[in-house]
Amino acid sequence: MTVEQKDHIYTFQEGLKDGIPIGLGYLSVSFTFGMMAVAMGLPVWAAVLISMTNLTSAGQFAGLPLIVTGAPYLEMALTQLIINLRYALMSFSLSQKLEQKINRWQRCMIAFGNTDEIFAVATGKNGYVSMAYMLGLITIPYIGWASGTFIGAVASELLPEIVRSALGIAIYGMFLAIIIPPAKHNRAVLKIILLSVAISCIFHYFPVLNQVSSGFVIIICTLLASLLGALCYPIEEAKENG
Amino acid sequence: MGNHIYLYIFVMAGVTYLVRMLPLAIFQKEITSKFVQSFLFYMPYAVLGAMTFPAVFTATASIWSALAGLVVAILLSLREKDLLTVAMAACFTAFLVEWMMRFMQVL
Incomplete structure (x- = not known):
């Protein structure tokens, strides 16, 4: 990418x-x-x-x-x-x-x-x-x-x-x-997507959490998943895998 | 409402624009930090993943047409078809499923 x-x-x-x-x-x-x-x-x-x-x-x-x-x-x-x-x-x-x-x-x-x-x-x-x-x-x-x-x-x-x-x-x-084609070639990208999707679904389906507005949920998912990606798979590693 | 509508629209548009404009106007130079670069590399995937699920399940009139469209979209994306093809195939599949469901209700 x-x-x-x-x-x-x-x-x-x-x-x-x-x-x-x-x-x-x-x-x-x-x-x-x-x-x-x-x-x-x-x-x-x-x-x-x-x-x-x-x-x-x-x-x-x-x-x-x-x-x-x-x-x-x-x-x-x-x-x-x-x-x-x-x-x-x-x-x-x-x-x-x-x-x-x-x-x-x-x-x-x-x-x-x-x-x-x-x-x-x-x-x-x-x-x-x-x-x-x-x-x-x-x-x-x-x-x-x-x-x-x-x-x-x-x-x-x-x-x-x-x-x-x-x-x-x-x-x-x-x-x-x-998002799917890059995820197919890059394990790190796939993991970040799955993590973000999982957090998003948790916020949608669990009581109390589902009271959070959708705008905030997207911000939370994005920040958590991308931060974890940046920490665990810094960019050279991501490109090597890709 | 009257004249207030203009003011409301002005406030809406103003806030929405500033939120979009400020980061673009401020960060003109290339950022060299490895950490920030990595964060920005993953960000679009995280955003789109979170926006797609679980919202896609309720994107059409019934969960079944949404699921059918979703499956077709995933299969075509795995074959790396272009955006328009994937989007239209998903719509067409959803349309077919909804049409069949109505047809079966009539019978």
Whole structure:
């Protein structure tokens, strides 16, 4: 993942292509968001504006009841901070994945589109990624996210339920396609994934622990598993195995 | 709600953006620490593993279509197929299973 093909420069077109499955997956999620926002009493334009400015699923869903009930702004800010804190980890990781020549302003642009899925695909590439590739990668998911919200908000009956349901698994299929091939070649990576999955399942299925918000659970799993990986299998060892 | 909606959306978007932007703007240089490099090497795998399980089991309308889609996705990933192929095959499998389940209910 970090050694081979360091000199390949990923193009805008490659980014666009990699963005297609993300965009398709986003359609169904943002469709649901649009429907829910309108059902809770928000105007269509507000639902679309939220999607176009936030570009995050969990945070947007969590924000809806706060807007509708007129919660304090501080509560809104804290809720978004907690749910989205994982992005700080992802941006930190992505900062090491971008070509050195990408300047600060460009980094600030890329940051806006650093969603779970875009981060996942970008870090799954070999070597460094270029500005052009990142722009391509963000384009289709952004359009999918905004238009899905609009369609969901305007016409909740447009996509048959069975199609929406099936599209729900797209994102996970993509995640697996990213993590399984490296895990096949690298024992350490496999162990870290299994550990993270185990912690995640424990938090989901055990009483008391399942009260922890999903945003926090992902942060806990990530920190524990990656720290253990860094301690037990420092990077040269990981590469030797790979 | 009225004008307050704008303010709520501004707060939501602002916090979400800052969380994403600050680390990217701050850590521009390559980090040389072996420990941090190793941590960052494993991080994406840990994040994606935790986000996929157990959420994938409830990603579709029924556990059976989710399981079928999951199995197909794992098999194709082991054969190192590209993202779009794996994602679409998982969706198509889930769709088929749900369609068959409805069909059987009708009978």
